[in-house]
Amino acid sequence: MWKKTENLFYVHAILQLLAVLLVTxxxxxxxKNFSNSFNNSHQRIGLALYGIIWLQVLVGFLLPQRGSKGRSVWFFVHWAIGIAVALLGVLNIYTGLQAYHDKTSRSTWPWTIILTVQISSIVLFYLFQDKWVHIQNQGVTMGNEPTRITCQEVSVDDKKKELKVESC
Known part of the structure; x- marks a missing residue:
């Protein structure tokens, strides 16, 4: 189990560092290529997002040792900043599409629909993956598994102090 967790950590760290390089x-x-007067929401959100991304990098490098008092606080802060980056990033894409439309008068509705479908799919996957084990443990069938109905009646015989299990 430890090796799997350690590998996931390294995959996470490498992907996040590549993302920071891409964002930079x-x-x-x-x-270099655009007038950045920060007079629209897209540019302002982008600047804030860039600062928060680098804050997340700094927080990531300040990872406390396992078992230390600050580990749970660090985990929450790291998670919260990560969620903020994701939400601001999505918001910035939508504001960027709007800024593009305002500047060029070109339609952005196909891109907006594609982005919305993609984001919705990712959110549903994220929410579902957390519940997958729970669903499996509840014995819920997903439609392709045979169902087996079992019925047993348990009664207590007080005189003999025993349990009786009888089929229905």
Whole structure:
């Protein structure tokens, strides 16, 4: 179990560092190629998002040792910043599409629909994955499994002090 968790940690760390490099490259390209007067929501959210992403990197490197008092507080802060980055990132895509529409008068509805379907799918997957084990433990059938109905009646014989199990 430990090896699997350790591998997931390294995969997480590598993917997040690659994302930070990509975001930094995008920020540099934005500064070089566009007028960044920060007069629209997309640019302001992007700047805030960039700062929060680097805050998340700093928090990630300050990981306390297992068992230390600050570990649970660190975990919550790291999780909360991660959720904030994800939500602001999605919001910034929508505001970017709106800014593109305002600047070019081109329709962005196909991209908006595609993004909405993608985000909805990711959210449903995220919510469902947390419940998958719970669903399996409840004996819920997913439609492709044979159902077996069992019925037993348990009664207590007080005189003999024993349990009787009888089929229905």
């Amino acid at each position: 490259t995008a920020a540099i390209m934005s500064v």
